[in-house]
Amino acid sequence: MATPEPTTVLLKDSASWPFWYAQLKVQAKERGIWDEINPEGADATPIHAQEPTIPTKGTPPSRAPSNDLPADAAAAQISNNAAAREIYAREIRAVDQQYIERIQEYKLSSANHSAKAAKLQNISTWINSTVSKEIMGPIMILLSVSQPTVQNKLRLLKDDLAPIDSNGYGSYLS
Helix, strand or coil: CCCCCCCCCCECCHHHHHHHHHHHHHHHHHCCCHHHHCCCCCCCCCHHHHCCCCCCCCCCCCCCCCCCCCCCCCHHHHHHHHHHHHHHHHHHHHHHHHHHHHHHHHHHHHHHHHHHHHHHHHHHHHHHHHECHHHHHHHHHHHHCCCCCHHHHHHHHHHHHCCCCCCCCHHHHC
């Protein structure tokens, strides 16, 4: 997904907040990430903490049945040992199959995570390129000592620039 082209509208002051914020909100909703960056929403989990974990293979059965039977072993004992080996082989195949399924789930989760991370990065790049350097400089300094998420970046911008009515739409809607 390409980075959205910055518009000529830059966030320079409180007066430009409503239109800039509306553009941002539309872009984030179009990409399905508004809930992740909404400055008024609950704290979103940072994207790096959402990365899926590579699955492990799992524990095979404790040990295979022994092939070491005495030469005078009874037919029933030999049959039981063969059955135990077959059960063990099935358990090993089940562990292998579960691992293959977990790997497939991991691949899907990893692809979804990468796509979401790219969307968040694109929005972050758009924010950085449409906000004046005079405003963004102090915001980046604050982010360097806290959790540097897009949501926190928006919260800092909102605290600094948004009109009292939270998102700045009030004056346009009345």
